[in-house]
Amino acid sequence: MQSKSILLILSHAPYGDTRAKEALDLALTAAAFGQDVSLLFTQDALYLLLKSQQPQAIEQKNLANICSALPMYDIDKIYIENNTSQTKHITAEQLILPGVFVNHNQIALMIRDHDVVLRF
Amino acid sequence: MSTLHTINKSPSDNTLWQSCLAALLPGDALLMIENAAYAAAQPSVMTQLQEYDIDIYLLSADVDARGLSGKLYTNANIIDDQQFVTLACQHTKVVSWF
Amino acid sequence: MIFSILIYGSAHNSQSVHTAYRFAKSLLAAGHTLHRVFFYGESVYTASALCAPPRDEQDIHQLWKSLAETHQLDLVVCIAAALKRGVIDQAEAQRHEKPAFNTHAPYELSGLGQLSEAAIISDRLVTFGA
Numbered sequence: 001m002q003s004k005s006i007l008l009i010l011s012h013a014p015y016g017d018t019r020a021k022e023a024l025d026l027a028l029t030a031a032a033f034g035q036d037v038s039l040l041f042t043q044d045a046l047y048l049l050l051k052s053q054q055p056q057a058i059e060q061k062n063l064a065n066i067c068s069a070l071p072m073y074d075i076d077k078i079y080i081e082n083n084t085s086q087t088k089h090i091t092a093e094q095l096i097l098p099g100v101f102v103n104h105n106q107i108a109l110m111i112r113d114h115d116v117v118l119r120f
Numbered sequence: 121m122s123t124l125h126t127i128n129k130s131p132s133d134n135t136l137w138q139s140c141l142a143a144l145l146p147g148d149a150l151l152m153i154e155n156a157a158y159a160a161a162q163p164s165v166m167t168q169l170q171e172y173d174i175d176i177y178l179l180s181a182d183v184d185a186r187g188l189s190g191k192l193y194t195n196a197n198i199i200d201d202q203q204f205v206t207l208a209c210q211h212t213k214v215v216s217w218f
Numbered sequence: 219m220i221f222s223i224l225i226y227g228s229a230h231n232s233q234s235v236h237t238a239y240r241f242a243k244s245l246l247a248a249g250h251t252l253h254r255v256f257f258y259g260e261s262v263y264t265a266s267a268l269c270a271p272p273r274d275e276q277d278i279h280q281l282w283k284s285l286a287e288t289h290q291l292d293l294v295v296c297i298a299a300a301l302k303r304g305v306i307d308q309a310e311a312q313r314h315e316k317p318a319f320n321t322h323a324p325y326e327l328s329g330l331g332q333l334s335e336a337a338i339i340s341d342r343l344v345t346f347g348a
Contacts, residue, residue, distance in 0.1 A: 004338055011139070019348070022259055022299065029330035035338070043135060104142040111143050112121060116337050117215045118345060120226070128234065128347060154233045181240070201244040208342050209219050209250075218227070218234070218347025 005036040007114035010045035014063040015055055020048055023120035024066050031073045038077040039070065040110065041099065046084050049095040068096045081107065122147040124211035128154040128218050131165045140217040146173035149207060152196070157182040166194040179204060220251045222336035227348040228260035235264050235278050238346035239285065246289055254292040254336040255282070257325075259348065262300040265293075265325040286324035297327040 008027050012019040031037045041049060053064040070078065078099035085091070085101065092098070102110070111117050125148060127140050137159075144150065150169070152159050159165045160178050169176055176196040183189055183198060192198075199207070208214050223242060227234025242252055257264055269279050286293050300321070301310060307327050311319035321327070337343050 002338055006337065018259065025298070026258075026330055026333065030334045030337070033331055033334040033338075035334060042139065108143045108145050111123060111215060112145055115213070116343055117123075117213060118224070118343075119215065119217060119347075126344075128237075153237060201240045202248060204241060205245045205248050205250065208221070208245075208344060214342055214344045216345035216347050218345075 003034055003036055004115035005038070005113075006030050007038045007040060007110055007117045009040045009042055009111075009117065009119040010048065011043040011119060013044035013047045014053070015058060015060055019120050020045060021061075021063060023118075024048075024063065026118070026120075027070070027075060028066075028073050031075050037075050038079065038110070038114065039075060040079040040081065040102070040107065041084075042081040042107075043084055046080065046088060046090055049080075049097055049099070050090070051094060051096050064096045070097065079107075079110070122149070122211045124149045124151060124207050124214045126151045126153050126214065126216045127156045128216070130155040130158040131162055136217055137165075141168070141172070143215070144172050144174050149175045149177060149211060151177040151179070151199075151204065151207060152182075153179050154182055157186055157188055160194045160196050161188050161191040163193045166196070169194075177203075177207065219341045220253050220339060221245050222254045222256065222340040222343050223252065224256050224258060224333060224336075224343060224345045225261040225264070226259045227346055229263035229278060230269075231260070232348055234346040234348065235261055235282075236276070238344075239278070239281055241344065241346070242285060242291075246285075252289065252291055253340050254294055254332065255286075256333045256336060257293070257295045258299055258330075258333070259296075260303075262295050262303055262305050265295045265300065265305050265321040265327075267322065268320045283324060291324065293325050294328045294332045295321070295325050296333075297329055300327055 014020045079102050080099040082101040082103045178196050178198050180198050225238045307321050308319045
């Protein structure tokens with residue numbers, strides 16, 4: 001089967017609703033299907049990457065664990081919206097996964113250059 | 121290589137709108153569907169959109185449903201569902217902001 | 219041109235399933251191919267045959283069903299998203315030992331791989347979001 005480059009833009013925080021979880025499920029499946037998947041964390045989705053999440057008490061799966069496993073599923077193109085990390089006072093050291101920090105112009109070009117762009 | 125962006129929330133969802141606007145490149149098109157049709161009735165939003173080198177579209181069904189046809193401040197193109205399909209063909213991909 | 223549609227908006231709490239329906243009808247009328255419609259997230263409730271809206275409101279389950287039957291469309295409902303929300307077909311009801319089922323053809327429960335495949339096959343994948 002042919003391969004397409006897929007950019008998945010995440011914009012929602014974990015746990016409050018299912019959007020982030022369903023987007024990650026989609027990313028893992030697309031990668032398993034041999035697609036060239038890039039993940040861009042924007043807005044509240046940056047909170048997905050925070051270390052030391054402990055969602056057991058709210059009866060949810062730890063989404064940070066899924067994120068830290070992304071490279072094992074051949075998803076190693078991880079991008080982080082620079083503006084968001086600054087606004088939220090989140091530094092690279094606080095994240096469970098290393099990523100490339102990108103600004104708005106770079107994001108616009110990423111959207112242009114991928115075959116398929118899905119934003120959740 | 122151009123993108124048709126669709127957005128479906130009114131400009132009250134400022135975060136969504138700012139993200140969408142930041143992603144627009146010259147030659148792209150922006151189609152305001154569902155509650156995003158309200159944007160065309162807000163002069164400040166439409167003035168901001170003029171700074172971008174893009175075509176702006178509204179769906180007539182959404183405009184009419186919301187009673188906006190007499191309130192549009194814009195030179196946005198009002199199109200029907202068939203033309204939405206045509207736009208999707210003319211641009212190399214469709215990105216949805218919701 | 220080959221299209222696929224991804225619907226992510228709520229079946230009963232957003233306009234997106236209706237907007238997607240109008241888009242599907244229009245692209246078919248223009249002679250394009252609709253390879254697949256994929257229901258994900260809250261849109262999976264569209265597949266429930268037990269929805270009984272008031273007579274003066276549209277029955278979105280029926281609208282998609284009729285369109286699919288007329289054009290032999292592939293309506294795929296994300297199985298994980300559906301099962302956890304109680305949208306279940308006969309085979310899954312038996313497997314999970316549930317007392318009833320509420321969806322059937324042309325709606326088909328299947329995995330997210332069907333969406334990936336649609337993204338590869340199609341010239342355009344158009345999302346209708348929440």
